[in-house]
Amino acid sequence: MKHSIKIKRALFSVSDKSGVEALARALHQNGCQIISTGGTKSVLEKAGIPVTEISEVTGNPEAFGGRMKTISFQIESALLFDREKDADEARQLGIEPIDMVVCNLYPFERVKNQGVDFDTLIENIDIGGPTMVRAAAKNFKYVAVVTDPQDYPDLVTELQDNDGALSYETRFRLMRKAFNLTADYDAMIATAMDETAGHLSVRLAFDRAKTLRYGENAHQQAFFLRQRHAPYSLHDLEFLHGKELSYNNIVDLYSALDAVKDLSKTACAIIKHNNPCGLCEGNDQRQVFELAWAGDPVSAFGSIIAFNKKVERSTVEFLHLDAENKMQRKFVEVIAAPDFAPEAIEYLKKHKNLRLVRFEPKRVTQEKEFKILAGSLLLQTSDNTLLKEKETVTQHETEVDDDLLNFGLLAVRQLKSNAIAVVRKKDNYLQLLGMGCGQPNRVNSTRLALERSRENLKNEFTGEDAQRERYIKEQMEKAVLVSDAFFPFPDNVEIAASYGIKTIVQPGGSIRDKSVIEKCNELGIAMVFTGLRHFKH
């Protein structure tokens, strides 16, 4: 039977007392008896609500500095007995049902974050609260368990609309919330106690699952959940337009946001298969978008794009979505930004296959990263450091600015290892000119990045054919080649030189650094060591 239950007797014992009077008043007005413990009782009585002291029900005093307040045969029986099967037994034992528990627990987490001493921390482990809450939750068929002040307004409404009764659905929902609360609570305690003993343990909880159409591939099922209590989550993204996001969209969206989150001027990242194939930072957003796109104008089709500033209509008109010649239309999968101008939305919404997402890129910043592999967890602090030191190790000094160098490091950090990024400054715009990534051999990545760069320069040159190679040479000389890890051999330097590169940035640290530096000196290349590797697998 899934019927409503009239709340005739309610037990209040709350640590967080906010808003508790309103709920008690609604119950009282519907003829409910309120039982309460010390502090809560004072608050309710001050609000003019008659309260029965809990010791009148238990027959026991509040004892041991508050460690014993509610736990008793009387209270837990009143919560737990089966109103049908056990009715006679309850009557014989003088147990009168309690139909509602309003309880929230000692603030263990807050107290812990205050850095209190161990004894105080232990004192803030609630025993009576979870007992009541769990007992009431187990017997939710007859009992309502209220653990979150945010639920009070809805409950007040439901009570007033139903003569002081609550529905089965409400009680079921409250029960789920209660067990999730006690699970979270003991997770915190267990983790804190392990920590005190010098043992790291990790407990993660996720809910609000959205079912995705499928996973990485159509034969895989997939779900997208939010981490409980996380202040920020990618799950909070605001979906403005289009078909629902796919699993791969979400993965790439994260990478896109991650790529622009640390850039301060207007920036745009273009992601394909989880790597940025375009990245640019500068002043004019349209220009930034065009230069990001030019990083790999073929792969950019079907990409996932993120901006770090409000997107203007003039920016996205670069997609030419209305072009009569369909070949001129640039199809992309997702555009994400902290905001969109209404005219930009209007323009983009005309295209149903384009997904628009509002999300602040900075909110993907994380202190820790988690990788779950076959029943194990790799936990690491995130790679949030960009530059440790900067040392020119060659005879030649580089002429490139620090801002370009930093941009190059940021670009290469986003690429899967082995990673090479070629970046340049063009009229105060910082641009990823070409990238190579995900290769078992660094030489592959170097070749891919340089070939891409050369191809892009070729396409960009609009002058006379005879001048093209000269233009490419000039641009390559102003560019910087950045490597995510050290060069194991001088071969990468030779390849870079063959494409006209004059500045190379890498962490250094190889046993063959000397021969790598010598090769640079021989070929007139400036090399900067950063001391900081940026592997990403």
Next chain:
Amino acid sequence: MKHSIKIKRALFSVSDKSGVEALARALHQNGCQIISTGGTKSVLEKAGIPVTEISEVTGNPEAFGGRMKTISFQIESALLFDREKDADEARQLGIEPIDMVVCNLYPFERVKNQGVDFDTLIENIDIGGPTMVRAAAKNFKYVAVVTDPQDYPDLVTELQDNDGALSYETRFRLMRKAFNLTADYDAMIATAMDETAGHLSVRLAFDRAKTLRYGENAHQQAFFLRQRHAPYSLHDLEFLHGKELSYNNIVDLYSALDAVKDLSKTACAIIKHNNPCGLCEGNDQRQVFELAWAGDPVSAFGSIIAFNKKVERSTVEFLHLDAENKMQRKFVEVIAAPDFAPEAIEYLKKHKNLRLVRFEPKRVTQEKEFKILAGSLLLQTSDNTLLKEKETVTQHETEVDDDLLNFGLLAVRQLKSNAIAVVRKKDNYLQLLGMGCGQPNRVNSTRLALERSRENLKNEFTGEDAQRERYIKEQMEKAVLVSDAFFPFPDNVEIAASYGIKTIVQPGGSIRDKSVIEKCNELGIAMVFTGLRHFKH
């Protein structure tokens, strides 16, 4: 004060009764009073141990079909009161201390896995047990809380060696275990209740943390943990020799094991930057190793290697670790296998920078995969399906065997997208001849895989120079090019043809399939559609 506590009064109430007599006897022999509930009491009395019925302590009967057995002001006070501050108050209230709780909880998980009805599931939510356990744990300064039968033998020893007392360290350890138990218990309940309501929630817990030297890079801290209660875990790997595994070693080790786990004959995978650059399956392990190595003999240096069968000495002698000419020595980072012949270990152990790991590859098989991104979780079923259908869509039929085709699909599934694998059969060995992966553009991957294949064939040919191209042509014609996703344009087919490929396998499903197939027909290529994409990001 971190002193020992003599256990003078213990409360037993266990659901799992295994081994409980031994602990009770050790206590009894040291003069401890045993209090117990119904079922546990019978077991102990049968074993000749005198037991006080709990109702004599509480003054209450066992009530409501067992829902109320232990919860009472008397029991929880006896567990919770501060033996120093609250001693007088306890005496006045007639509360005598209980120094130990032995309790394990109703088997909620087991009952749930039996698929019982909802009411039975609810009945198996333990209320009294967690109350006692949590109260005893909170007061661990004076009370020992025993929740795991596996701890009984050590406790018996400690009690016998210390006149029935337990140390602070033991009580602290038991307390941590207790809160981890109640956290797990409520996590299960919360998840099950959410599931009943049609809401997916996920709770993951990890412990046994090992501190790694650093994370993906030296400026990142990292830890390696085991999932609690997982039947298998990569964390269980048996480390036989060498420097400790690094973060990146573990990530690559997983990929190496994953690449060989589904191969039935002897197999070897060589991983570099998380992608297999070598993979082979066949009969003779040495031959398998050599052919895997030949997939990318340059990148294989510094790789992570997995075998799916016991490793023989003759196999690893291929590394020539004792070669006088140091250039002939093949340095690799990690070798993992389900087992090693003692002679193989003896040979490998001479090299201190080589790490040896014993682990059964099949144990990395997972039903579900988790990806945690910025406060969110992507959960998907793993890509464990290899072939849905097999349809030749071209005029030409392929002449390659199914086993090669399946091997190619398995290879490409392990590679980061976009992925292309070129595989061939050589004297009944299945070999990854070349791969391209991690590229924003499929054409890049196709070129990388074919160029690698051609290079490998060139190196392998030992005949007269004039015959080399002919040999390469013959081998390419027998090889299969496998793509993890459909070809968006016919350009990949043209590139494949230019390298002499005659068989292409891909899922199909592009809007331009027709023009791709036409291009195959025009170029004399057989194309097989599988209907199954294998993206991996």
